[in-house]
Amino acid sequence: MIGRLIDAIKKTQAPIVVGLDPQLKFIPGNITEKAFRENGETLEGAAQAIYEFNCGIVDAIADLVPAVKPQIAMYEQYGVPGLAAFAKTVDYCHSKGLLVIGDVKRGDIGSTSGAYAAAHLGTVRVGKSELAPFGEDFATVNPYLGTDGVKPFIDICKSHDRGIFVLVKTSNPSSGEFQDRLIDGRPLYEHVGEMVHSWGLDAMDACGWSDVGAVVGATYPEMGKVLRGLLPKCFILVPGYGAQGGSGKDLVPFFDSDGLGAIVNSSRGIIAAWQGSAYASYGEEGYADAARAAVLAMKEDIAQSLEEGRK
Amino acid sequence: MIGRLIDAIKKTQAPIVVGLDPQLKFIPGNITEKAFRENGETLEGAAQAIYEFNCGIVDAIADLVPAVKPQIAMYEQYGVPGLAAFAKTVDYCHSKGLLVIGDVKRGDIGSTSGAYAAAHLGTVRVGKSELAPFGEDFATVNPYLGTDGVKPFIDICKSHDRGIFVLVKTSNPSSGEFQDRLIDGRPLYEHVGEMVHSWGLDAMDACGWSDVGAVVGATYPEMGKVLRGLLPKCFILVPGYGAQGGSGKDLVPFFDSDGLGAIVNSSRGIIAAWQGSAYASYGEEGYADAARAAVLAMKEDIAQSLEEGRK
Numbered sequence: 001m002i003g004r005l006i007d008a009i010k011k012t013q014a015p016i017v018v019g020l021d022p023q024l025k026f027i028p029g030n031i032t033e034k035a036f037r038e039n040g041e042t043l044e045g046a047a048q049a050i051y052e053f054n055c056g057i058v059d060a061i062a063d064l065v066p067a068v069k070p071q072i073a074m075y076e077q078y079g080v081p082g083l084a085a086f087a088k089t090v091d092y093c094h095s096k097g098l099l100v101i102g103d104v105k106r107g108d109i110g111s112t113s114g115a116y117a118a119a120h121l122g123t124v125r126v127g128k129s130e131l132a133p134f135g136e137d138f139a140t141v142n143p144y145l146g147t148d149g150v151k152p153f154i155d156i157c158k159s160h161d162r163g164i165f166v167l168v169k170t171s172n173p174s175s176g177e178f179q180d181r182l183i184d185g186r187p188l189y190e191h192v193g194e195m196v197h198s199w200g201l202d203a204m205d206a207c208g209w210s211d212v213g214a215v216v217g218a219t220y221p222e223m224g225k226v227l228r229g230l231l232p233k234c235f236i237l238v239p240g241y242g243a244q245g246g247s248g249k250d251l252v253p254f255f256d257s258d259g260l261g262a263i264v265n266s267s268r269g270i271i272a273a274w275q276g277s278a279y280a281s282y283g284e285e286g287y288a289d290a291a292r293a294a295v296l297a298m299k300e301d302i303a304q305s306l307e308e309g310r311k
Numbered sequence: 312m313i314g315r316l317i318d319a320i321k322k323t324q325a326p327i328v329v330g331l332d333p334q335l336k337f338i339p340g341n342i343t344e345k346a347f348r349e350n351g352e353t354l355e356g357a358a359q360a361i362y363e364f365n366c367g368i369v370d371a372i373a374d375l376v377p378a379v380k381p382q383i384a385m386y387e388q389y390g391v392p393g394l395a396a397f398a399k400t401v402d403y404c405h406s407k408g409l410l411v412i413g414d415v416k417r418g419d420i421g422s423t424s425g426a427y428a429a430a431h432l433g434t435v436r437v438g439k440s441e442l443a444p445f446g447e448d449f450a451t452v453n454p455y456l457g458t459d460g461v462k463p464f465i466d467i468c469k470s471h472d473r474g475i476f477v478l479v480k481t482s483n484p485s486s487g488e489f490q491d492r493l494i495d496g497r498p499l500y501e502h503v504g505e506m507v508h509s510w511g512l513d514a515m516d517a518c519g520w521s522d523v524g525a526v527v528g529a530t531y532p533e534m535g536k537v538l539r540g541l542l543p544k545c546f547i548l549v550p551g552y553g554a555q556g557g558s559g560k561d562l563v564p565f566f567d568s569d570g571l572g573a574i575v576n577s578s579r580g581i582i583a584a585w586q587g588s589a590y591a592s593y594g595e596e597g598y599a600d601a602a603r604a605a606v607l608a609m610k611e612d613i614a615q616s617l618e619e620g621r622k
Contacts, residue, residue: 076426076427111334134388144490146485170456178499
């Protein structure tokens with residue numbers, strides 16, 4: 001599966017993933033008003049608004065990027081209708097040729113992790129039917145429970161040609177409370193990184209990269225550099241660009257010298273671009289065009305930073 | 312909220328939570344056949360079978376225990392219809408007077424964790440409506456992202472009178488890979504335990520216990536003893552009894568001398584009791600009565616162990 005992502009990165013020349021993390025406050029009033037008129041101010045109304053908003057964004061950016069990353073929490077907060085909007089969003093993105101990284105951060109033990117893996121990356125058997133519940137291409141996974149929690153995902157990566165990104169060093173301010181604590185003189189995140197490397201060797205793609213990757217926040221570039229070295233076969237999914245504070249030059253250490261090895265996420269900076277001063281001229285009707293312009297600017301920023309980084 | 316759980320434990324004399332973790336293989340054939348006849352061998356069919364199975368179990372055990380703990384992965388694996396069955400199960404349990412611990416093990420950063428907290432314990436605003444998406448009373452939370460990931464749950468515990476149990480030492484064999492690693496001479500789970508204690512002080516219930524509790528596996532009783540000491544105000548949710556190998560005498564260290572401080576989960580040992588040799592005589596029609604008998608046996612086992620532990 002990682003080979004498909006790499007092909008799409010090369011084709012679009014954009015190591016970029018757009019985070020589809022809709023909040024109602026990002027959605028233009030005409031979309032929410034229509035949804036509420038048709039469904040009331042209900043979970044169904046919110047779910048319809050989110051889905052229509054997403055479709056507009058996806059239509060505007062599908063030719064520019066290889067993948068999108070819907071954050072499932074933003075759908076789960078609208079209950080069952082919200083999760084139906086998540087499932088429809090995954091399908092819509094696939095219909096537009098995009099790969100989908102389900103940002104689900106699941107992780108449990110044994111058969112329970114197996115159920116999550118089946119839900120998001122695999123299939124379940126019901127009688128004689130074999131059904132794909134959500135059908136993402138990649139999912140994010142929490143490592144706190146150790147190999148028992150991750151192995152069922154890796155099994156599905158292998159049987160269904162899917163991929164995962166395991167949380168190693170997250171982008172948030174308090175990520176260091178546990179992740180930076182020293183064990184045998186080295187931070188926990190390095191130990192987690194080494195485990196990800198070893199899990200990854202069990203799920204190598206024909207392209208030479210592993211279907212098991214890592215999540216490392218753009219807000220910690222020095223740590224990204226160390227982890228890039230510890231994870232020579234693992235792609236790094238890098239959140240934290242833009243709204244969370246990471247900039248283009250912070251990203252250089254996450255990439256290999258050939259410009260591969262990382263894919264950078266931006267959510268709010270793209271999907272809510274129309275609300276920021278830089279793209280205010282697009283107005284609310286132009287929210288999708290503003291997202292497109294923000295993707296193009298991000299692409300330029302990263303390309304330039306990588307170019308300068310190579311000098 | 313923890314005060315309500317304690318009242319219910321005292322009333323039922325059972326520090327027991329029944330794990331509603333249905334798998335299709337646990338469900339009697341007549342239930343699945345009816346569901347497939349009405350919905351086909353589809354996600355909807357699986358969801359209907361699960362819900363009907365759950366209702367039978369709940370009817371049989373509702374007067375015996377204070378709470379149930381549905382594991383959301385077992386529903387999520389059947390996609391949107393499965394999650395609808397989860398939501399209906401929560402409502403049904405509430406209608407029978409049971410408290411509901413959503414075993415969701417969510418955890419993310421900032422606004423994303425806030426969305427999960429709203430989804431499971433709080434409410435979301437849609438226009439002028441304030442809606443409760445899933446409406447559990449407690450949820451389990453993953454601590455790997457630190458305070459940023461947990462704080463939004465604590466805020467909702469305080470504003471909506473709800474509770475959480477944070478993963479400290481999980482019951483699975485590989486939980487030690489990260490959780491047991493020594494930091495300043497003490498295992499990571501103790502450091503997490505201390506953070507849980509300190510988070511808990513911010514969400515004290517009038518009864519003197521905190522609405523923030525911990526998850527510690529029954530399979531690690533020595534660690535349970537240490538954590539009981541480190542977490543004087545925090546209830547411990549103890550999975551791993553029965554099918555995972557923990558027995559009544561392993562549970563003693565998790566409790567205070569007055570028999571409070573812990574609540575023990577059993578899932579498969581109760582809901583699939585009819586498939587085990589001990590309750591085979593109940594047959595598939597008697598699956599719910601078998602579950603009731605298994606709860607009574609578990610209650611007796613724990614009471615006797617606590618009695619002996621006090622000697």
